[in-house]
Amino acid sequence: MGTHSNDNVFAGSIPDLYDTYLVPLIFEPYAVDLASRVASRRPRKVLEVAAGTGVVTRELAKALPNSTVIVATDLNQPMLDRAQAVGAFRPVEWRQADAMQLPFADGEFDVVVCQFGVMFFPDKPGAFAEARRVLASGGTFVFDVWDRIEENEFAHVVTSALARLFPSSPPTFLARTPHGYHERQVIEQDLRLGGFRAEPAFQTVASRSRAASARIPAIAYCQGTPLRNEIEARGRNELSRAIDVCTAATAGKFGPGPVDGKIQAHIVTMEA
Template sequence: MPTPGNDARFDGAVAALYQSLLVPLIFEPYAVDLAVRLARLPAASVLELAAGTGVVTRELAARLAPGAQLVATDLNEAMLAVAQAQGTARAVTWRQADAMALPFDDASFDAVACQFGAMFFPDKARAFAEARRVLRPGGTFLFNVWDRIEANDFAWVVSDAVAGLYPDDPPRFLERLPHGYGSAATIAHDLTSAGFATQPVIETVTASSRAQTPYLAALAYCQGTPLRGEIEARDPTGLEAATLAAAEALAARFGAGPVAGRIQALVVAITR
């Protein structure tokens, strides 16, 4: 029973666990990578899409040139509330916004960035066209997406463990969405459909994911992502049992802890 209506649902409970557990588990290395790449660009104004709880925002605020303007947006107000509560090294303009209908004028920004958000856009070409529209000529659109789930150890083990609890109706959120847009050819096609005339530069970046215990990694995925909603849709009382099953599978594969596994993403850059 896929639940596409909940695929982008990051309510208060999910947002809090996302920030406390999932951000350090898998997002921080790529946030630094993306911010370093952006800081090398001659960008006086940067728009961030799908900022989530602000892991990239905080890195950008610390690394962008003095005086550079930073605007961070997300569709989910609960995520933005957590992001704003974390604080930033410089002033940031926070806006609730839909990436497919951005509330900004044409050619408003020197760079547009997005960390692990493109997979959630219902119409990716439309969202990319919006990013292109608000970019100034010569500006850069820089984003990353997760590679296939088999290249991301913890996500793969958790997804299979939870699916095994519901063999007639397996929850496949992790495989379907976060890890469902890892094709360089598809990304390039969508960017062309969005009106970009140049070819994207797409780089595979591998890093390490670490957790003190298998349970903390399982908790991050099962309760700090919309996988939580898929589990509860199948069994309203089954969330903790699913988390424990995922933890046991992680322990069987990686040991009792601390645990480490591979994470892998595609980093995409294209100019307008």
């Protein structure tokens, strides 16, 4: 599924809101899981692509010995700026880089890792080919993608509420991009087109998304992601109205707070 032009725009206040609200809401449980998988490979040098505000990077810094080099990259400099401002447990090389054209030598890394980033790549086989190129022989590419939106309750409630608020042109960012790349056959085909020949290992992992109030998921999705760009394009005052509507919808399903919803993702491990 392709992305729209604003789906990759994480700018303005989005990085700070993303890190403050969305990271603890949905990303932290999978960051710990992914870092553990990377550490089990005992790599000497790790490349993280689409690092965002650094939630996985921080877990990698805890899980890996100081002798392991960690290079964390993202296309969006504002996201990296936030990641660097928060920092990590130990030194990390932060670098702006496009996953479609990685500025690294062939075979430079033992592991390439990406948390919830491949869905945003405009040419997924091309990005996979770049990951394969920079992997050493016998290296590992590990990434995760969100399962379909119906398996991720807060995102589904927000998307449904916005469809009712804007029936003539519903904002579809969440279903279209973060939750739009989950079919195993499609992912396997893109990996083959990217030059990987081994059979990928797929694991579906469910977790829980928790917040102190129903308003937190509404703010997290409506203000802390590019969904905000879609909402604001519909009018000056629509963002605050959208947050109120999504808060009410979340409270209607889960109560006003604390709220607890299911999240689910696929973890893909690929040997080079």
